[in-house]
Amino acid sequence: MIKQPKESNTSTTPKREQIRELLNQAFNMHRSDPQEGFRIAEQGKVLAEEYGGKGEQAEAYYTLSCCLDTLSDYDRALDYADKALILYREIGDKEGEGKVLNTKGISYQNNATLAEALVSFSAARDIYEELGNAIRLATAWNNIGGIHDSLGNYEPALEAYLKGLQIYEEEGEEEYGAMVQYNIGSIYYHLGREFSDYDKALDYFKRSEKTLERLESEYSLALSLNGVASxxxxxxxxxxxxEILSRVSEIFEKIGELRLQATILLEIGIIDEKQKKYSSALQRFQQAASTLQSLHVLHDYGTAQYHIGNLYFNQEKYGEAIEALNEGLRALEKTSVVKMEKEIRWVLALAHRELGNLEETVKQMVRHSELMTEQFSGERQDSIARMQVRFDVEHAEREREFFRLRAEYMEELARQRSKELSTTAMHVVAKNTLLQNLRNNLRSLIDQSEGKARLLSKRILTQVEESLRSNDDWQRFEEMYQLVHHDFVRELSEKYSELSGTELKICALMHINLSNKEIAELLCVSGRTVESHRYRIRKKLGLSSETNLAGYLAGL
Incomplete structure (x- = not known):
């Protein structure tokens, strides 16, 4: 349960300053040291729930969510994000709401729940569009593009990326724009593989490279250069x-990204092997394997041992090949990656066959066949799952568009009905004013008339007074009022049961901002009578003299 703040509402109390400092420190660590960041954010959360307002509590939950996402604890990350989202909405903080929706989208995406990710990113996009926050709007478009890209939906992915890129360029955010160019290049690269046409991919990769080179953004530059090399x-x-990959390797080494440097060394080694530079290839593979083993990255280490073993096999060094391949298998046994084990089993079978080890050859081939079956079954299930995700994403998009259009329709309908309600109220006011003036004139005429003229005037006066006493106009007005404001009168009467019927009418009319004069004319009473009712209403609602009654009712 969220505790209410025990201190004053002053926004710069020492406790609140301490909360902000803790949460800022935790957020700045959520990627580099998420475990420590989470610990510090927990301290901030405890203080926020004890001394802070809803804003500090929401920020604490948001920071915890970011730390948990980095720790791959997605369920808890989403739980804290939901708590933050509720509080930001309660205090009307749209910026906070947008950033939490973006964080939720990232957690859903990391957890491969792509339909929900798209819904969150799209909601964040709508908020930033409403707020006019161009940079975050561009980021939302980029995230939406990433979801479609993951699904192989390249057309909507490209459309989203281009929208994000346009905004970044308009805002002068060159580094962000360059990374979107890299993303666009990746799409054209995938499309180019089908048609052997990589010109557009290379163009976007090089545009990204040129910008990042100038900005000296080394990590992002390395990614773009890797795209060019591909x-x-x-x-x-x-x-x-x-030549390009050698430079990428140097950059990753310089900035301490040793795992990424090792994977680049594997790529260079594969190129060396294709060009029959076996000594150089072996050196690259062994250097990569040593780094990956020291980092305990077992899948990549197993992959490096596969390349070493395959290289030895191609050089007819079957004993060395078997030794390296078995080392790769030992590493992969601790992972759940089927594809690389399948490749290793096949080369092992061939190596044992060359050495005349028929029993081991058959054993490896049988296992290879089993892995082929597992992989096919897994790929089939993945294909079905991917199709389901695509359907979910498309359904979520259509559903979101439906709700958006329905909300627009309901908003427009409410505007029209509110306008009609005001028009009806003014019509009744004008009619009653006319009838009251007519009644007063008829009374004067009766005093001055005799005979038939006097009788006729009395008859007309009776009809006018009956019309003024009639409840028909009010009933029509009340029906229209219910269409616009639904259960306002009923809920008000349930909450304040001591209010009389006339007082409820006056509350309803004040709720739509009618003046005392207009209320008096609508109800055919004097202005003094309305003032008296307002006084009694204020007492029954328990409002002080400083509280604006009309404002209070409008806020209900």
């Missing part, structure tokens, strides 16, 4: 690819 490899321009 195009050269696809075109079999191996010397150009090796």
């Amino acid at each position: 195009v050269y490899i696809a075109r079999e321009e191996y010397d150009a690819a090796r």
